[in-house]
Amino acid sequence: MRRKVVEEWENKYTWNSFHDLNNLTQGTLEAWPVLNINLNKDPNVIPTVEGGVLWGDSLNKTFYVFGGAITAGLPGEFHLFGYDIINDRWWDFGAPKTTWLNIPYYGAGVGVSQTGEGYYYGGWISNTSMQGWTNPPTMSSSLYKYQYDQNRFTLANSPTDNLARAEGTMVWIPAGDNSGMFVYLGGIYGLSNGTTAAQPMNEILVYDPGSNEWFTQTATGQVPPNRRRHCADVAWAPDQSSYNIYVWGGLGVPPPVTNFTAYSDIYVLTLPSFTWVKLWPDHNTNASYQSGHYSSTCNMVKSQSQMIVIGGKYPDNPDICDLADGYWAEHNLWTGTLNNQGDNGTYWALYNPNVTTNVIPDDVYNVTGGTKNGGATLLAPKSGWDQGNAAGLGSLLMRKPTFTRQAIRGGPTSSPTNTTTPTSPPSPPSPHKLSAGAIAGIAIGGAAALILIFVAWCVIGMRLWKKRQEHRRQSQVTQLTQGSSPYPGYGPSTMSPLSVPEQWAPGPGGSPVPGSPVPVSPPPIELPAGQQRWNNKP
The missing domain is CATH 2.120.10.80 (Kelch-type beta propeller)
Incomplete structure (x- = not known):
């Protein structure tokens, strides 16, 4: 039955949807941005891609x-x-x-x-x-x-x-x-x-x-194994003294030959020093986990303090479900460690909507110099610029542009920095x-991969959305039913996760512990190969 539900979920729903980053789910699985699926769409007009x-x-x-x-x-x-x-x-x-x-x-x-x-x-x-x-x-x-x-x-x-x-x-x-x-x-x-x-x-x-x-x-630095269909997004230091590209997962591409078909790790490429730094797991080792993801999306939110990883496929076992199916198979990474502390070593943790700044983690500023607030001192590659790059690329990376583009259509009064x-x-x-x-042909669904979802839009004008749509919303966590949406046949305006029999939290060695409290959202890993899954089966 579970397998059938997942297949129907993936095959039927090609929503144009958004996460409300200021409005969190309530109930058994808490503190995740509500997913809304009631936006305008027509599958006969716009294809799903x-x-x-x-x-x-x-x-x-x-x-x-x-x-x-x-x-x-x-x-x-x-x-x-x-x-x-x-x-x-x-x-x-x-x-x-x-x-x-x-x-x-x-x-x-x-x-x-x-x-x-x-x-x-x-x-x-x-x-x-x-x-x-x-x-x-x-x-x-x-x-x-x-x-x-x-x-x-x-x-x-x-x-x-x-x-x-x-x-x-x-x-x-x-x-x-x-x-x-x-x-x-x-x-x-x-x-x-x-x-x-x-x-x-x-x-x-x-x-x-x-x-x-x-x-x-x-x-140079801790260069990650070659990969494709990984996802990446960038956060820069508050003073723009470093630009830090966070890379998650992906399919392996030899060389080198590794024991992993796909990866479940996080690396950062920090510029302008062009240095790779490994964040997770185990910092400066080559450790990863079996059953890695690929074709996920990485989405910086809340002033680049957090990166939400969405979806992905498991090439080692395409039939398994993401253990975070209660969070729509999504995971939250703090770019400067939990609660912007910068040095507590915890990257995967519950999402917090009340953050307006970001910081640099010590794994990065210990390499670049400075502090969690910036002040990087390593402003060029340690081994020097490649031939011809010092005057061109090196010079460009030291400049800070200004942007004066103006809006051409109406919208909320708030606008990005340096725009009018x-x-x-x-x-x-x-x-x-x-x-x-x-509608848009934007396919998402539970743990389904190959999604096109633009999480960052939840930051934009959500207060206006909430005012306009509050009268159409039902409870924050509700099962999909027919006929309760302003768009007949597409379910209610707020989508609940797939139902799960138990909540879970990482236990020793990363194994799930049925019935445990959920102090943090689970890291995006699956059980090691050969280990028996508990009763949250697909």
């Missing part, structure tokens, strides 16, 4: 859906869709007016609210992502830029090696000139004989949009309004 990106625009309270392999919906001509969070409606921007834009999936995508731009690098192209594609699945070497306010795609420069890459990650940092900079790491690249190889985790690619130039820099909101914003550029039932 995997491996795409949501380009966020926190200034205009909008996101855009780009790329992805179609898993359900309409496998027709690609259209760019945007979602208006405040008004719960979708815009169809039509097919891009270009001849060079190939629609990828499992590339590296980043949206930047401060500049109003979305970027997508690499990925796979096949007939599941692009209408009319007749070749076998092919990796891309292209970097696409989309300008939100102009509704315009641009083909930017690719790395000078012109290698096709996929399944890596890319983050944006507010360094350099007034466009910021992008850091790409991991994944795979294509070889001339048709095979693939690992993009080494110690070979970091950095892109500067201002000069349209790429740099390659060698990273005009009192009478114009309409967005010539989109076609969708019907009232239009």
Whole structure:
């Protein structure tokens, strides 16, 4: 019965949803952001995809859906869709007016609210992502830029090696000139004989949009094993003296050959020193756990103090369920250790909505210098810059850009730092309004993998959402039922977790202890291979 419930959950529900980061669940499993599934959607208009990106625009309270392999919906001509969070409606921007834009999936995508731009690098192209594609699945070497306010795609420069890459990650940092900079790491690249190889985790690619130039820099320290389909997000020191990229999980890619198909560890790449630091488990060892995840998402929230890891698949045993199914298979990592203490050694712990600052953990500032509040003194790689990088990359990383972009549509009065909101914003550029039932094809569900969910939007305008939707909400923890939603057939406005027979907390060695209290949310690990699961079975 449990297996059937999980399968129906994964196959049926392709919600456009959001976590309310200020409103927590109550009941047996407490203190997790409520998941709401009542947003506007129509599966006959917008396809469900995997491996795409949501380009966020926190200034205009909008996101855009780009790329992805179609898993359900309409496998027709690609259209760019945007979602208006405040008004719960979708815009169809039509097919891009270009001849060079190939629609990828499992590339590296980043949206930047401060500049109003979305970027997508690499990925796979096949007939599941692009209408009319007749070749076998092919990796891309292209970097696409989309300008939100102009509704315009641009083909930017690719790395000078012109290698096709996929399944890596890319983050944006507010360094350099007034466009910021992008850091790409991991994944795979294509070889001339048709095979693939690992993009080494110690070979970091950095892109500067201002000069349209790429740099390659060698990273040192506790370099993680090569991996792909990992997730990553970035938090910077309060004084921006260091930029710290948190990397979670992923599929292994030899070399080296390890005992793990996938990983369940956390590493940090700290810039500008380009040093890898291992946070968990066991800090400076090579330890990991069996039954690691891949294809999860990493989402910085609450002033970058916490990173919520969502979803993922288990390649060693695809039939197992995440032990945190009471939290929708999600986990919370404190970037500066629990409660921003910086040095207590606890990274995985309960989410706290009442945090407005972040700090640096001692695992990192013991390497970079300074304290938990910044003041890094290691401002260049210990082994020196790679050839030619000192004057270019090194100089850019020392600069702090300013952002003056203005909103072009209405929304809450609050806006990101260094931006302004005009009192009478114009309409967005010539989109076609969708019907009232239009939705996103954003597939999430319990412990299902390959999800597209933009947790950060819970930070944006949730007070307005709450006021507008409170009369439609039922209790915070309630089972899905038909007919109780303002959108018939899609369940109530607040979704409960899959029911679980017992709560659990980590016991000695990380094993679950049935019936234990839950002082912290469980770390994202499964039982070691061969160990019997308790009665919370799929």
